[in-house]
Amino acid sequence: VMDNRLFKDLSLRYDIYNDELQIRTDKDIILQLNKEMVTGFSLEYNGRTYNFEKIEGDTAVIKGGYYNILYKGRSELLVSYKKEIMLLAVDRKYDLFNQYHRIYLRKNGLIHQIRRKSDLSEIFGVNKKVVKSFIKNRGLTVTVKDPDSISSLAEFCDNLPEGEQ
Numbered sequence: 046v047m048d049n050r051l052f053k054d055l056s057l058r059y060d061i062y063n064d065e066l067q068i069r070t071d072k073d074i075i076l077q078l079n080k081e082m083v084t085g086f087s088l089e090y091n092g093r094t095y096n097f098e099k100i101e102g103d104t105a106v107i108k109g110g111y112y113n114i115l116y117k118g119r120s121e122l123l124v125s126y127k128k129e130i131m132l133l134a135v136d137r138k139y140d141l142f143n144q145y146h147r148i149y150l151r152k153n154g155l156i157h158q159i160r161r162k163s164d165l166s167e168i169f170g171v172n173k174k175v176v177k178s179f180i181k182n183r184g185l186t187v188t189v190k191d192p193d194s195i196s197s198l199a200e201f202c203d204n205l206p207e208g209e210q
Contacts, residue, residue, distance in 0.1 A: 046085045047078065059088060059097070061144065062128040064110040086111075098123075107149055107156045115196040120152040120169075122159075122199040124192045148192050150199060159195060162187045169202040176202070 046052075058067040058075070066078045066086055085098045095113050100123070102109030108125075116122040125147045134141035148159040150168055157168050166176045179201050180187055187194045 046083070048082045049084070057086060057088060059086075059111070061126045062130070062142075064127075066111070106158055112149070113192075115192055116199045116203070118200060118203045120150055120199065120203045122192075122196050123149040123151060123156075125149070146192060148189055148195055152203075159189060161189060162195065162198060165195070165198055165202050169205070171202050171205060175205070 056069045058069070059065075060067055060077075065080060066083055067075050068078055069075055080099070083099060085096070087097070088095045097111045097113055100107065100109065100112050110125060112123040112125050114121060115124055126144065127146070128142050128144045131141045131143055133139065150157045150159055150165065152168060157164065159165060162176075163173065165171070166173050176198065179185075180198070183197070185194065185197065187198050189195065
């Protein structure tokens with residue numbers, strides 16, 4: 046989505062290091078899209094669709110940029126991807142790229158960083174026994190190292206009736 050217009054079937058590339066969206070023209074030229082005008086985009090990679098939304102960094106918790114929306118309900122689970130370059134890190138000859146991610150939950154207009162799975166139960170006010178039971182009954186492995194594993198837990202907590210929390 047650019048300037049409130051939806052464009053489909055474009056060849057896009059997401060530059061994680063610079064948090065920029067790029068497009069390949071019909072003459073095989075790579076252009077960087079104006080970040081001020083792009084509000085969201087979707088990428089298909091390895092048979093999966095990633096939906097990104099631009100979020101303004103108006104709090105101390107989150108920086109402005111593109112965030113992958115893993116879950117969207119009453120709350121939203123967001124992931125930011127980053128890369129850093131470690132200069133001459135391999136045998137003092139070659140640079141090394143280190144990729145990492147950060148997970149956030151947007152609930153009632155507030156954004157919270159998720160550093161461990163217990164953060165979700167605290168933010169939602171859900172009893173930890175209820176969370177453990179959900180994980181055990183579904184045979185899930187929930188870890189912040191795998192943001193997708195957090196999404197099912199976020200959806201579960203988001204959809205609990207008030208009395209069961």
